[in-house]
Amino acid sequence: GQNIDQPTEMTATEGAIVQINCTYQTSGFNGLFWYQQHAGEAPTFLSYNVLDGLEEKGRFSSFLSRSKGYSYLLLKELQMKDSASYLCAVRDRGATNKLIFGTGTLLAVQP
Amino acid sequence: EPEVTQTPSHQVTQMGQEVILRCVPISNHLYFYWYRQILGQKVEFLVSFYNNEISEKSEIFDDQFSVERPDGSNFTLKIRSTKLEDSAMYFCASSDGLGGLDTQYFGPGTRLTVL
Numbered sequence: 001g002q003n004i005d006q007p008t009e010m011t012a013t014e015g016a017i018v019q020i021n022c023t024y025q026t027s028g029f030n031g032l033f034w035y036q037q038h039a040g041e042a043p044t045f046l047s048y049n050v051l052d053g054l055e056e057k058g059r060f061s062s063f064l065s066r067s068k069g070y071s072y073l074l075l076k077e078l079q080m081k082d083s084a085s086y087l088c089a090v091r092d093r094g095a096t097n098k099l100i101f102g103t104g105t106l107l108a109v110q111p
Numbered sequence: 112e113p114e115v116t117q118t119p120s121h122q123v124t125q126m127g128q129e130v131i132l133r134c135v136p137i138s139n140h141l142y143f144y145w146y147r148q149i150l151g152q153k154v155e156f157l158v159s160f161y162n163n164e165i166s167e168k169s170e171i172f173d174d175q176f177s178v179e180r181p182d183g184s185n186f187t188l189k190i191r192s193t194k195l196e197d198s199a200m201y202f203c204a205s206s207d208g209l210g211g212l213d214t215q216y217f218g219p220g221t222r223l224t225v226l
Contacts, residue, residue, distance in 0.1 A: 033214070042202055042217040043154065087154065096159040096167035097142065097206065097213055103153045 002026045004102035006088050011108045012078055020073045020086050020105045028093030034062050034073045035087040037104065043087055047073065075107075083109045113137045115218035117203050123224045127192050132221045134186045134203030143186045144204040144215060145178065147171070154202065160186065161208070193225045 003025045012018040024032070031050040035043035049055055049064035049071060061074040073086055085104040092098050116135045124130050136143050145157040158168045160178055168176075177189045186205075190197055200222050204215040 031212075035217075040200075040222075042219050045214050045216065048212055048214065089154075091213075094167070096161075097208075097215075098144065098156045098159055098167060099146075099154075099215060100156065101154040 002090075002100050004088055004090060004100060006086075006102040006105045008103065009106045009108070011110060012075075014078055014080060014109055014111050016078050017074065017076050018078060018107065020075075020088075020107065022071045022073070022088035022102060024069050024071070024088070024090050024102075026090045026092070026100060029066065029090060030093040030097065031091040032062075032064055032071050033089045033091060033099065034060075034071075035089060037085045037087055039085075046086075078109050080109050080111070083107060115203055115205055115216055117201075117218040117221050119221060120219065121222045121224070123226065124193055126195055126225055130190050130193055130223065132188045132190075132201050132203075132223070134188070134218055135184050136186055136203065136205030137207075137216060138184070139207060140205035140216075141208040142166075142206045142213075142215075143178075143180070144206075145188045146202045146204060146217075147199040148202065148220075149199045157188075157201075190223075193223075195225050198223060198225045 034046040037043045047062035059076045064071045087104045088102040089099040118133045143160040148154045159166045175191045200220045202220045203218040206215045
């Protein structure tokens with residue numbers, strides 16, 4: 001089966017650092033994506049990992065451990081506009097490259 | 112910057128009616144997808160489309176659903192006889208299919224409400 005777990009909600013303070021965890025058990029794996037989704041809007045691409053290790057992209061970093069089925073998204077210097085849902089998605093192995101999404105983590109950034 | 116566009120942004124329909132949701136993928140992309148998100152739930156894969164045919168579909172994508180690329184730019188999702196449970200946000204996505212990253216870019220979505 002396909003199972004992707006993330007915390008449902010998190011709260012953090014403006015200027016702080018927050019880590020959003022994702023664990024997965026999927027029948028195929030061809031990369032892990034993080035998307036940001038503001039309420040009522042489309043998911044927008046943030047980060048991608050296919051090999052183990054850390055990928056850094058400005059204020060956002062993402063880490064992957066394939067042996068542990070684990071990833072995290074790290075957001076630094078939090079801003080109020082970072083309040084959104086963060087979706088962990090595993091890309092299936094195969095011709096279609098479909099994405100399998102977790103339920104998302106709703107992050108609230110407080111002043 | 113190129114983007115995926117979708118029309119309409121909102122669609123309200125009566126149960127049993129047919130709806131067509133339209134998407135214009137990014138112009139040099141080769142792979143097209145439909146996903147849906149029921150309010151408060153996760154994004155779910157519906158169907159993928161490549162080289163003018165369906166490459167994979169989920170259990171949700173039953174005989175009531177169909178996709179088409181009627182010309183070189185549009186990609187449509189048709190629901191033949193809508194049910195109440197089809198109410199959701201429908202997202203179109205596209206990717207170039209090249210290289211390892213092959214990021215899927217999502218359109219703004221069509222909110223479908225079935226009454």
